[in-house]
Amino acid sequence: MNVKRTTHPDASASFNRDEARVDWHDETLWFVRSKRDRAARLVPEWEDLREAASRIKDHVLSNMHDLLVQFEQNAVRNGIKVHWAADAAEHNAIVHGILQENGVRQMVKSKSMLTEECGLNEFLKEKGVDVIDSDLGERIVQMRGEPPSHIVLPAIHLKKADVGETFHQHLGTEAGATDPQYLTEAARQHLRETFLTRRVALTGVNFAIAETGGFVVCTNEGNADMGVHLADVHIACMGFEKLLPRTEHLGVFLRLLARSATGQPITTYSSHFYRPRPGQQMHLVVVDNGRSRQLGRPDFRNSLKCIRCAACLNTCPVYRRSGGHSYHSAVAGPIGSILAPNLDMSQNADLPFASTLCGSCSNVCPVKIDIHDQLYKWRQVLVQAGHTPAAKTVAMKTMATVLASPRLYKVAGQLGRKVLRLAPALAENRLNPWYQQREMPEAPKESFREWYARNRSEVRGQKSEKIEQ
């Protein structure tokens, strides 16, 4: 868990210091967003699928108690040990307890945003347990001592050269190496050794099925499977909202998830777990950590429909230009900004303001969460709870920092040029936040005053002619 207390605008400001890199970050995510668009367009019933997914989740949220009880019964019948954690601390203690029972001090872990939310890695480190993240992106940021900056693409803020340097330091790859093939191969060798020697493997859960007591874990790399099939103990951790009523509902969600996330038609592995292998232990930790509170807030309840596809991050103009770390929360981007204030209102009061409310997030969300409306509603709640002044300033600052770019001037076209030509002093004023981090486009040599003095009569003449036409 990243508990830096910097606000979103301050963090965005430092991210925006390297303009070329911000542009690259922006374009990379937009590229992912366009892959999502192409994939969605290939499915004629896409909108019906979104509607079905949203309605299935509506039912789940309204029937959560009974479905969870049903799920638990079936999971237990399957030989899965079910644990319940009210909060992050209890979740971490349960995982640690399982490790202790098995006399193990090393664990391999595949991607789980929940364990990020709970700060599991840091907790276990303090207890002397060595955790290795096995998703390539997560391994990269783990080596660098950073949290993931994106829920699907954890190292999206890094360039090849950064990864090359990190691997040179930690894996002994050649200095200056930047070939992704070479670097991935190095990670493959290193993690294969890890998979083969760890006795406990932890995974997240993408979907859990009440009817069967089973759960599904999706990866492209195969790291979740490599970890658990070679381990004596599989620990799976899930927020209770991951539940679906029946197996056949998976058809809807597996069709939506990868297409929304990366534009793939499905993840490489969609692994369904029902029973432990003979001799294996399978533990499932069901976590609340504020979810039941969010369930009780009619305005924000729908955020629990989220399937963590990250489409709303990839499309968000603020996320793309501020980077995941600026959100100082395990889940970044628009959805993270709805979930975070539920966990801690005062620490995360800045996040609902890190949005233009343009609505692009809501348009791409595969489960039709009204993301931008919820962000707007959070602002009102925060205002009422007394977080106003800071939050307001913060909103202004955010927009100024994140969206001020020469490109925007191009987009704004006429208006921008007019401002620069007609009122250079206004644009260059140090008090104008749009000027921070940027060079203003070069102003014409002739000043407006000079130009105006010279052209006054001519302009007037044209104007009056036009009016007369």
Next chain:
Amino acid sequence: MSRDRILAAIRNSQPERLPLPEKFSFESVFDDLPAQFAAVLATVGGQAVSVNDYAEIEAHLRTAYAGVTNIATTLPQLAHLSDVDLAAVTDPHGLAGLNLAVIEGQLGVAENAAIWLDERNLPHRALPMITQYLAIVVRRSDLVPNMHDAYRRLDVAATGFGTFLSGPSKTADIEQSLVVGAHGARGLVVYLLP
């Protein structure tokens, strides 16, 4: 106990019951299922090969993996090509040196090139991931258009574990450059039998 407290909190918080939607299954229409499957498989980094019989599979394997050792198969028709006896492997760690696994898939999905494998096909759950290269034999008659059809046809909870596998393992975690061969198989060939 946390369990009861969590469940009680949920019961207090959850809204009035909303019904499940009636329509959550859709039809996909493809003129040619094998062609659709093969085209999508190519986009996810795999290769489909249409064959008429096991002799053709064998011929293809012998060329494609010439000189390769540490081969295992679950298919009796191809057993003579293997030099690793899966029945003798009791611990999945024993598969670490495997170069090629040739197995059977129960069903293929044309919309996303996913193939369903479960413990009836896998003597070890780790088999399709731990092997360096993977080949799967699927019957053309076992291709279905989309995931709704797949879930209708399969009992995915019949065994303790099953997976929809689509293409070889891959990652784009380094600057969005696609690299095939992350932690699972580095390559996938799917033989489509009549």
